[in-house]
Amino acid sequence: MTTLHTLGFPRIGARRELKQAQEAYWAGTLQRSELEHVGRELRARHWAAQAEAGISLLPVGDFAWYDQMLEWNCLLGAVPPRFGQDAGEPVDLDTLFRMARGRAPSGTPAAACEMTKWFDTNYHYIVPELHPSQTYRIARDSLFEQVAEAQAQGHQAKPVIPGPLSWLWLGKGDAYTSAGDSAKLDLLERLVPVYREVLARLADQGVEWVQIDEPILVLDLPDAWQRALLRVYDQLTAGPVKLLLATYFGGLNDNLFTALALPVAGLHLDLVRAPEQLAAVLPRLGDKKILSAGVINGRNIWRTDLDKALALIEPARAQLGERLWLAPSCSLLHVPVDLAHEQKLDAELKGWLSFARQKLDELALLAQALDAPAEAAEALAGQRAAIAARATSPRIHNPAVQAYMAVLDGVSRDRQSPFETRISAQQQALKLPAFPTTTIGSFPQTREIRALRRDLKKGALSEADYDAAIRREIEQCIRYQEEIGIDVLVHGEAERNDMVEYFGELLEGFAFTQNGWVQSYGSRCVKPPVIFGDVSRPQPMTVAWSAYAQSLTDKPVKGMLTGPVTILQWSFVRDDQPRQKTCEQLALALRQEVLDLEDAGIRVIQIDEPALREGLPLRRADWPAYLGWAVDCFRLSTGAVRDDTQTHTHMCYAEFNDIIESIAAMDADVITIETSRSNMELLKAFEDFHYPNDIGPGVYDIHSPNVPEVDWIVGLMQKAAANLPAERLWVNPDCGLKTRGWEETRSALENMVQAARRLRDAG
Ligand SMILES: CN1c2c(nc(N)[nH]c2=O)NC[C@@H]1CNc1ccc(C(=O)N[C@@H](CCC(=O)N[C@@H](CCC(=O)N[C@@H](CCC(=O)O)C(=O)O)C(=O)O)C(=O)O)cc1
Ligand SMILES: N[C@@H](CCS)C(=O)O
Numbered sequence: 001m002t003t004l005h006t007l008g009f010p011r012i013g014a015r016r017e018l019k020q021a022q023e024a025y026w027a028g029t030l031q032r033s034e035l036e037h038v039g040r041e042l043r044a045r046h047w048a049a050q051a052e053a054g055i056s057l058l059p060v061g062d063f064a065w066y067d068q069m070l071e072w073n074c075l076l077g078a079v080p081p082r083f084g085q086d087a088g089e090p091v092d093l094d095t096l097f098r099m100a101r102g103r104a105p106s107g108t109p110a111a112a113c114e115m116t117k118w119f120d121t122n123y124h125y126i127v128p129e130l131h132p133s134q135t136y137r138i139a140r141d142s143l144f145e146q147v148a149e150a151q152a153q154g155h156q157a158k159p160v161i162p163g164p165l166s167w168l169w170l171g172k173g174d175a176y177t178s179a180g181d182s183a184k185l186d187l188l189e190r191l192v193p194v195y196r197e198v199l200a201r202l203a204d205q206g207v208e209w210v211q212i213d214e215p216i217l218v219l220d221l222p223d224a225w226q227r228a229l230l231r232v233y234d235q236l237t238a239g240p241v242k243l244l245l246a247t248y249f250g251g252l253n254d255n256l257f258t259a260l261a262l263p264v265a266g267l268h269l270d271l272v273r274a275p276e277q278l279a280a281v282l283p284r285l286g287d288k289k290i291l292s293a294g295v296i297n298g299r300n301i302w303r304t305d306l307d308k309a310l311a312l313i314e315p316a317r318a319q320l321g322e323r324l325w326l327a328p329s330c331s332l333l334h335v336p337v338d339l340a341h342e343q344k345l346d347a348e349l350k351g352w353l354s355f356a357r358q359k360l361d362e363l364a365l366l367a368q369a370l371d372a373p374a375e376a377a378e379a380l381a382g383q384r385a386a387i388a389a390r391a392t393s394p395r396i397h398n399p400a401v402q403a404y405m406a407v408l409d410g411v412s413r414d415r416q417s418p419f420e421t422r423i424s425a426q427q428q429a430l431k432l433p434a435f436p437t438t439t440i441g442s443f444p445q446t447r448e449i450r451a452l453r454r455d456l457k458k459g460a461l462s463e464a465d466y467d468a469a470i471r472r473e474i475e476q477c478i479r480y481q482e483e484i485g486i487d488v489l490v491h492g493e494a495e496r497n498d499m500v501e502y503f504g505e506l507l508e509g510f511a512f513t514q515n516g517w518v519q520s521y522g523s524r525c526v527k528p529p530v531i532f533g534d535v536s537r538p539q540p541m542t543v544a545w546s547a548y549a550q551s552l553t554d555k556p557v558k559g560m561l562t563g564p565v566t567i568l569q570w571s572f573v574r575d576d577q578p579r580q581k582t583c584e585q586l587a588l589a590l591r592q593e594v595l596d597l598e599d600a601g602i603r604v605i606q607i608d609e610p611a612l613r614e615g616l617p618l619r620r621a622d623w624p625a626y627l628g629w630a631v632d633c634f635r636l637s638t639g640a641v642r643d644d645t646q647t648h649t650h651m652c653y654a655e656f657n658d659i660i661e662s663i664a665a666m667d668a669d670v671i672t673i674e675t676s677r678s679n680m681e682l683l684k685a686f687e688d689f690h691y692p693n694d695i696g697p698g699v700y701d702i703h704s705p706n707v708p709e710v711d712w713i714v715g716l717m718q719k720a721a722a723n724l725p726a727e728r729l730w731v732n733p734d735c736g737l738k739t740r741g742w743e744e745t746r747s748a749l750e751n752m753v754q755a756a757r758r759l760r761d762a763g
């Protein structure tokens with residue numbers, strides 16, 4: 001019998017039960033005991049679903065109240081001193097929430113820990129805060145309690161824990177200069193004994209296998225880290241539990257020999273992203289190790305081509321027999337829970353898809369195909385038919401798009417004139433003051449706005465009434481910005497459920513789901529649209545809203561679009577053509593929208609690319625190719641406008657140093673970026689590079705409810721002006737305001753405008 005396991009199952013619940021419960025608890029309307037009950041119910045449901053599907057080793061530790069890394073930070077007692085954690089006391093749930101959000105129903109508010117992107121996904125983890133004198137201890141028991149919970153339900157629990165090297169790599173601290181700073185390795189001396197203690201406790205609970213995640217093994221690793229892996233795993237494997245070392249999101253490449261040399265009992269490979277590594281691993285695996293083959297894609301939603309998967313793993317099966325285990329490529333955290341909850345997707349399209357729950361069945365079928373091929377034949381034939389139907393469907397091809405793509409090389413990506421010429425034409429047209437103020441696009445998405453969309457969907461509100469209500473929101477937003485004296489206004493994005501899903505709903509070649517939620521961070525989720533075919537724009541998507549907003553004021557209103565790379569990155573993308581091609585189709589659709597906005601009298605157009613950096617391949621050798629086409633697609637979408645039309649772009653959650661050249665090559669007239677959390681440190685890349693175009697360094701952190709003081713904003717801008725020409729600087733928040741309330745938004749923006757006035761007076 002083939003052993004099946006998963007690296008993790010989505011924790012949010014098919015109806016986002018975890019989100020509802022957490023937010024109610026934070027708001028004080030749900031008791032702690034009720035919250036804990038919801039957690040137990042979800043875990044039990046998810047384990048049961050996996051067991052029913054035939055998964056024998058069930059993940060424990062994939063459930064997290066906010067984030068799995070944060071759970072581990074708390075288990076290790078790595079709680080920064082500002083949270084007032086008593087040494088020796090267990091870390092309480094509210095302390096965990098304060099680390100994530102700065103506040104919780106109990107305990108003193110403190111600055112939240114940093115949150116950043118998890119590898120190349122749209123999931124965000126809470127960054128471990130490292131310090132050279134940090135000590136560790138088992139400070140939270142939830143993992144052990146959950147193991148007992150799973151066992152009491154009759155399951156074979158396989159705890160899932162972050163490996164020590166990956167935990168350190170992903171951590172940050174003032175004493176360390178980069179992810180791979182070898183000084184971090186000094187902490188291992190104190191960390192490893194606690195890992196050993198954890199493993200010993202799990203062994204006492206009767207656990208046989210522990211999955212230990214070392215995803216950094218798919219990155220370019222310095223020698224010191226490779227050596228540390230060898231040293232540490234020698235110490236970790238001494239006890240009675242068996243370790244399954246899990247790698248995912250790529251191939252081992254030059255880390256292959258290190259991974260194979262580790263004395264662990266099993267190794268998990270991502271054979272979706274890097275199928276070629278199997279041939280290199282098989283002859284070197286030895287005669288004892290388990291190989292877990294990750295053959296079901298944990299990062300996308302397409303039904304698996306099981307014939308292809310079988311062809312890949314058959315040599316492994318022949319060599320390893322039952323030492324070959326099967327699994328998804330990575331945790332299923334990154335895909336929606338259950339396709340069964342989609343009532344509105346047409347049957348053809350639904351037949352092409354597989355969400356987390358369906359992926360379990362695919363895994364079981366694959367095992368059956370190995371163990372009892374005759375019994376699997378009929379189901380395999382059904383799967384084969386579904387794969388063939390998708391590959392040959394006329395819905396995926398659009399001749400008009402193909403015709404445009406065929407002449408793409410001849411389409412200019414360049415603006416008509418260089419920046420110096422354009423900016424003076426824009427200055428004449430827009431007549432902006434020094435230190436112009438603007439915002440990033442969205443204004444608070446209030447409950448009322450979301451309820452309007454809910455009612456529209458339910459049929460309780462007509463299209464006309466919905467439109468009228470959104471227009472009122474836009475008018476209020478414009479009036480407010482005029483009143484406080486913002487220079488370049490926005491319409492506020494009230495009509496958007498999400499900056500990617502909104503466009504997915506309006507573009508051809510996309511499908512969208514009712515319930516395909518995926519956790520982005522904490523309680524926040526996204527519903528990534530599905531790109532299944534050639535992308536085109538049947539009609540303008542934003543022009544009516546932007547033109548309406550512009551009709552209300554003489555001040556310029558920015559048109560607001562999500563860029564091609566970000567739409568690509570935050571969607572589930574077709575896998576039957578290179579991502580570059582899909583991105584080019586998106587860029588062409590956006591190019592038409594940009595020109596329509598310009599025709600409608602919109603003089604400033606922003607094309608957001610917050611995911612440009614997130615899309616970077618994990619291996620540096622692959623960066624130039626990606627950056628080449630990503631920048632090209634941005635330029636394709638923006639390049640056709642007149643000189644006096646001003647283009648903006650916006651990026652957040654990113655470090656810019658290593659891609660500054662590509663950012664400059666995008667040639668947006670203005671870039672607004674997230675810099676406030678780093679106290680303008682991130683601007684250094686722009687200073688060192690002598691970035692030529694206009695820059696709006698974010699002057700306050702929109703992720704925090706704290707209102708920035710005028711002096712503080714002035715100080716930050718002066719810091720920026722010390723190294724960048726003042727006439728190139730804009731004043732703006734560091735991201736959109738959709739997750740904020742109106743009260744804090746008002747105070748913050750008013751202070752921001754005050755600060756800009758003071759800067760002008762001083763200059
Ligand atoms: C900027 N970020 C984004 C990322 N990815 C995206 N795809 N979009 C982004 O904006 N990645 C990086 C960052 C940070 N990530 C996020 C992710 C998610 C949110 C967020 O606020 N999510 C909302 C859901 C937004 C949404 O889709 N809203 C819909 C539906 C709202 C809903 O739940 N409706 C309820 C009824 C509501 C009511 O009655 O009050 C229902 O249908 O039952 C909409 O507005 O229509 C979230 O709540 O998780 C932010 C940053
Ligand atoms: N225009 C978007 C960008 C977010 S990254 C917003 O303001 O929400």
Ligand SMILES: [Zn+2]
Pocket residue numbers: 440610650651652734735736
């Ligand atoms: Zn942003």
